[in-house]
Amino acid sequence: MAAKPNILEMVNITKEFPGVLALSEVNLAVRAGEVHAICGENGAGKSTLMKVLSGVYPIGSYSGDIVYQNEVQRFRDIRASEAAGIVIIHQELALIPELSIAENIFLGNEVTKRGAIDWEKTRLDAIELLARVGLSEDPDTKIKDIGVGKQQLVEIAKALAKQVKLLILDEPTAALNETDSQHLLDLIKGLQGRGISSIIISHKLNEIAQIADSITIIRDGHAIETLRVDEGAVDEDRIIRGMVGRSLQSRFPDRIATVGENFFEIHDWTVQHPTSSERLVCKGETLHVRRGEVVGLAGLVGAGRTELAMSVFGRSYGNFISGTIIKDGKEIQIKSVADAIKHGIAYVSEDRKALGLNLLDDIKRSIVSAKLGKISSAGVVNEDEERTVSEDYRGKLRIKTSSIDRGVETLSGGNQQKVVLAKWMFTDPDILILDEPTRGIDVGAKFEIYTIIQQLAAQGKGIILISSELPELLGLSDRIYTIFEGAITNEFTAENADPELLMKSMTATQKKANAA
Amino acid sequence: MSGIKDLKKIFGNGNTSSLRQLGILVSLVIIILLFNGLTDGLTISPTNLINVVQQNSYILILAIGMVMVIIAGHIDLSVGSIAAFTGIIVAKLMNDFHVPWGLAIVAGLVLGLIIGAWQGFWVAYVGIPAFIVTLAGMMLFRGLNQFVGNADSVPVPDGYQALLSGYLPEVGPDTGYNNLTLLLGIIAIAAVIWREVRARRTAVRTGAELAPIWVAILRLVLLIAIIAFATFMFAGGRVGTSFPNSGIILVLLVLIYSFVTRRTIVGRHIYAVGGNKRAAELSGVKAKRINFLVMMNMSMLASLAGMLYIARAGASGPQDGINWELDAIAAVFIGGAAVAGGIGTVPGSIIGGLVMAFLNNGLQLLGVGSDKVLMIKGLVLLAAVAIDVINKNSGRFSVIGALTARRNKSGDELGIPVNKS
Known part of the structure; x- marks a missing residue:
């Protein structure tokens, strides 16, 4: 069977962010009319690659060539790539809830007659496009009144309105239930018949195995391999092997903690999504932490790790339904963040800038900000003590700055993260929940953060570590829970875990095998 | 160079956004002096x-x-x-x-x-x-x-x-000034001196960055001069008036x-x-x-x-x-x-x-x-905020920029005593 010609070739794409090499000489070839899946762990560089392709990162901000329909393209923005027929549909849908389906389909691409919008043609065209994606909704219906599955279809109709030739879908089924997902996958398959090629990014390997013609695996900014279905069957295990294939080097400090008794338990933790009440983000999860133990939570983006952590931390995410928290053998009531801090729980957010720090503040004030009462009397902050405490943490955690009077905004990511850690260490926690503590941090600072984590464990604190980097989880944790779609699917001890086993449980291709 | 850097510490401890306020304070002084000239001392x-x-x-x-x-x-x-x-x-x-x-x-x-x-x-x-x-x-x-x-x-x-x-009542001997206003002035001066001494002591104890002693003295002299002047102004009005x-x-x-x-x-x-x-x-x-x-x-x-x-x-x-x-x-x-x-x-x-x-x-x-x-x-409102915004966005040379040179956005600290208005 002769291979079809390529519609797209990305050649030696390299993209650098300050201090980080996001993509390194990546090659990607997409054949005309195929469904091409891109797989990789979180942060491997999949989204970055798609942003390069769609012009979000304009020509000049990366090196390498995009050859599309046999011509080298120089996209300066998204409009340029869309004009060429490349349309990206992001995980977060770009629809305006208060506008109608028809208005959304033609947003930025309006049907006009003598400068004014031609509503009649807009409506007729919309009906035709909706029919092509199998949606029989009235085009005047507002987006907010249809479900997320139908919204996804509207996005595709919108792409069709732009004469799409290459459709990029980023996690299209992440928010969909099984029926809607299946419908969407069928539709993508159906578009092939009309000569539209697709690139699909998905964590759901079963879906990829079902519809993809080719699969390119990206790991740490490198394109590892491209698997062609017509050259031999590809199953999920094969994909997983490609995704996690690296070896575990000793990039981690030695464990110095001795694991003590079980002292922190979460039982039947059930939490509703904050806006859509039929979705549960935590489905009765139960877990426990021992003193001095680092417990890893492994899961893909959207699995509900952060949701679990934040809902435990003073119900700061979603709507609490049921569940109990037991600490030192006693049930504790945590209804607010203040309660959580009082009970010795600390949460270091995955989003340092949006949720972890007030970037307008300076270092010393940030460090004491979560427990001001500790250095205050009668509501008045003792600024001498603030300085002493902050200088102490600056030394202990080696925060690199000329002065603790400087703004946290002036610090590098690693040093900002140390300030956040200092802020939570200052609250004297017994349980620290660390959510992606090394995200966006260079290798040197990572090692320092790892060392701090081990020291905290050695002090008898319990650590819950959320990380998308499996080597990090395996290198630091004593025990690992895997989470998939808001449920704990498995539990491994450090000795029993390996990347492939974890990945299987994280994608739930293997349900509840053995409780460790 | 370090002299100029130290000089800036006269206002605030030189380490925070008091520098932003320095610009406004300078504008205030300029406005007052300008109108004083235009109105022949009125x-x-x-x-x-x-x-x-x-x-x-x-x-x-x-x-x-x-x-x-x-x-x-x-x-x-x-x-x-x-x-x-x-x-x-x-x-x-x-x-x-x-x-x-x-x-x-x-x-x-x-x-x-x-x-x-x-x-x-x-x-x-x-x-x-x-x-x-x-x-x-x-x-x-x-x-x-x-x-x-x-x-x-x-x-x-x-x-x-x-x-x-x-106004404050007239009490005590006839000094030609309102005595209570004079007393307020003296209290203010004492408070300023006490504050400075205490701040330096604290800084020594906690190992914070300390401005050279000449800066502290210059700052004190400047503040005391302004307070004293204001005191005599407010105390020296028509009989029966005061601060x-x-x-x-x-x-x-x-x-x-x-x-x-x-x-x-x-x-x-x-x-x-x-x-x-x-x-x-x-x-x-x-x-x-x-x-x-x-x-x-x-x-x-x-x-x-x-x-x-x-x-x-x-x-x-x-x-x-x-x-x-x-x-x-x-x-x-x-x-x-x-x-x-x-x-x-x-x-x-x-x-x-x-x-x-x-x-x-x-x-x-x-x-x-x-x-x-x-x-x-x-x-004036538009200009004041515009200078700030432009300065922040471009980091280019500007009036306030020239006066402050180092930007620091942290929103705290004052350091400029204004209790003598």
């Missing part, structure tokens, strides 16, 4: 300085509350109407119901708290933007003022007037609120909520309570401002407090606060308010019409 004369304080104390008091509201990320458009409503109630209590003025003042403050609780409830607990809540309040309380007062004015008793818009009572109330409030915003947990939490609400909540800050408190506090200060105003005007009327909110908001933004919240200081806002006050005053002394005064004030 601006810096005892009568005029006393007048400026009397005329602007209520706006400056509003600015104190407003900067806290703006730091927390809100706005309050209702302060003028609340001042007017409290004014008419207090005047009615005293005039029609013969309530003693002491009790009437307490009632006025309580009314302010109740109004504030009303507005704070909608803003903090229902989540309606403060812009809307206080726009509604602006209409509501203006209407209530006219409803209660029948759109007519109500006089206030003499004792009330004397207390809130009067006005309303000014004393203002100074006390500035000291209290500077302390609250800078040094207390509540103050820290206001900056935290305005700087990053989600992060503040995830640090255990009760953001709703903070929002409620700043809105309530603002209304209470507005009531106080209203009571000061009717004392000076001699009566409460339906036109009281119109456009006050705009003057107070302008003062806060000239004083370096950020529209998005999280940044601003009480002293900075007072300096901003004084810039507007002396601009107003100087132009009036020159006989410039109120139409042109408004136009000039509008442009």
